[in-house]
Amino acid sequence: MINVQNLSKSFGKLDVLHNISVEVKKGEVVAIIGPSGSGKSTLLRCLNLLEVPTQGHVFIKGEEITAPKADTMKIRQEIGMVFQHFHLFPNMTVLENVAYAPINVKKIPKDQARQKALDLLARVGLADKADVYPSRLSGGQKQRVAIARSLAMEPEIMLFDEPTSALDPEMVKEVLEVMKSLAHTGITMAIVTHEMGFAREVADRILFLDGGRLVEDATPEEFFTQPKSERAKTFLEKML
Amino acid sequence: MNLDFSKIVPSMPFILQGIGVTLEYMLLSALFGLIWGVILSLFKISNNKILNGFAVFYTSIFRGTPLIVMLALIHFAVPQLTGYRIEPIQSGVITFALNAAAYISETIRGGIMSVDKGQREAALSLGVPYRKMMWDIILPQAIKNILPAMVNEGIALLKDTALVSTIGALDLLRRGNLVAAEKYIYFEPLLFVAVIYYAMVMILTGGAKLLERRLRRSD
Numbered sequence A: 001m002i003n004v005q006n007l008s009k010s011f012g013k014l015d016v017l018h019n020i021s022v023e024v025k026k027g028e029v030v031a032i033i034g035p036s037g038s039g040k041s042t043l044l045r046c047l048n049l050l051e052v053p054t055q056g057h058v059f060i061k062g063e064e065i066t067a068p069k070a071d072t073m074k075i076r077q078e079i080g081m082v083f084q085h086f087h088l089f090p091n092m093t094v095l096e097n098v099a100y101a102p103i104n105v106k107k108i109p110k111d112q113a114r115q116k117a118l119d120l121l122a123r124v125g126l127a128d129k130a131d132v133y134p135s136r137l138s139g140g141q142k143q144r145v146a147i148a149r150s151l152a153m154e155p156e157i158m159l160f161d162e163p164t165s166a167l168d169p170e171m172v173k174e175v176l177e178v179m180k181s182l183a184h185t186g187i188t189m190a191i192v193t194h195e196m197g198f199a200r201e202v203a204d205r206i207l208f209l210d211g212g213r214l215v216e217d218a219t220p221e222e223f224f225t226q227p228k229s230e231r232a233k234t235f236l237e238k239m240l
Numbered sequence B: 001m002n003l004d005f006s007k008i009v010p011s012m013p014f015i016l017q018g019i020g021v022t023l024e025y026m027l028l029s030a031l032f033g034l035i036w037g038v039i040l041s042l043f044k045i046s047n048n049k050i051l052n053g054f055a056v057f058y059t060s061i062f063r064g065t066p067l068i069v070m071l072a073l074i075h076f077a078v079p080q081l082t083g084y085r086i087e088p089i090q091s092g093v094i095t096f097a098l099n100a101a102a103y104i105s106e107t108i109r110g111g112i113m114s115v116d117k118g119q120r121e122a123a124l125s126l127g128v129p130y131r132k133m134m135w136d137i138i139l140p141q142a143i144k145n146i147l148p149a150m151v152n153e154g155i156a157l158l159k160d161t162a163l164v165s166t167i168g169a170l171d172l173l174r175r176g177n178l179v180a181a182e183k184y185i186y187f188e189p190l191l192f193v194a195v196i197y198y199a200m201v202m203i204l205t206g207g208a209k210l211l212e213r214r215l216r217r218s219d
């Protein structure tokens, strides 16, 4: 589903990612963890070309998205992304947020898109908030709307960049629950997170980044019980 | 000092008709200026160096010259170059629209830059094309931020239209001047004109306040 080959990324003189190669299979859930500044967000953003890799190749469903002639817009439609700070469109109601891209990008008839949006809102437990503006929602509710908004495009891949880091502790659970239920639907997920318990429980694999390198690629069981690298050990000691 | 407004009472309808003329200049200039200003602002934020450079240079021209010089250039120089006699409404609206666009583009550019860049990323990650993203997501948010500045542009434009009295248009100011010349009294007709401008600006300001309140609905 996702195949990253020898990916490197620099911002000017700053080398952020070094020669990363990794493959994610269809339906797999991978958690990307690592210290702050290790390049987790950058790696995730290279997968939908919000950042353009400096070197290397990224393939999505066998197609090279880093090819010069690749259709960036088309690729992004198939990959949902959820951000730490939600980024809901404040000038639209919750329902409009969710239905906007299906109507305007996929050209789905309005009625159908709205119905679909209502179904998705029900799925994240927010059917009653359809007609309010995002500013009226709590952080956890905003993030659930953001997830519904991404799902409305029926992506095969969902990217999450620290979806719970900006939330008050009591709201983390409601978002993680939604993500957990999503993980069981067969959608491919890549999640940058500091929620170690969640990563351990939900992820099929853990990718551990440090200093822009992919230091470990292991099952949660292996990673959390017997990390191979010193750096992962140190990191886990701090986190747990 | 002896003021006698009764002397201009018969001329008041004549002066008041100038409101329509002034509004015509203002609204047409605002419309074209806004369209051109939005386009210029998009040039300013684009990565295309030529468009970018053009828009920046363009704004500097209107910043760097008195508007009355531009108006005279367009009204008197165009006929000399082309042999086509240009009407005041044409040269006036062209000049004011070009000028307003220079300032509006700067205001809109600032407004667009002030929109959280996460909005852009969210739109891009959904595959929303650039143009739709701008019109449906970025500009509506930018407009909220720039509404007060835009109202100031509108007020400046309204007052700038008085310059067309120098090229023969029968706007408010020119009518006031005509009455003054005819009756040999200056204070009364010109004060009357000033009060009308002031009232128009106040109405504009009040309308903008209402609009702003409506736009704030989603906060």
Ligand SMILES: Nc1ncnc2c1ncn2[C@@H]1O[C@H](COP(=O)(O)OP(=O)(O)OP(=O)(O)O)[C@@H](O)[C@H]1O
Residues within 6 Å of the ligand: A011, A014, A016, A034, A035, A036, A037, A038, A039, A040, A041, A042, A043
């Ligand atoms: N657009 C950018 N321009 C310049 N430097 C950047 C840019 N984006 C990220 N960086 C730098 O790249 C490095 C990796 O950033 P990244 O956001 O990928 O880290 P991260 O692992 O997600 O960290 P965190 O846990 O704090 O979110 C950091 O040093 C950051 O300052």
Ligand SMILES: [Mg+2]
Residues within 6 Å of the ligand: A040, A041, A042, A161, A162
């Ligand atoms: Mg990050």
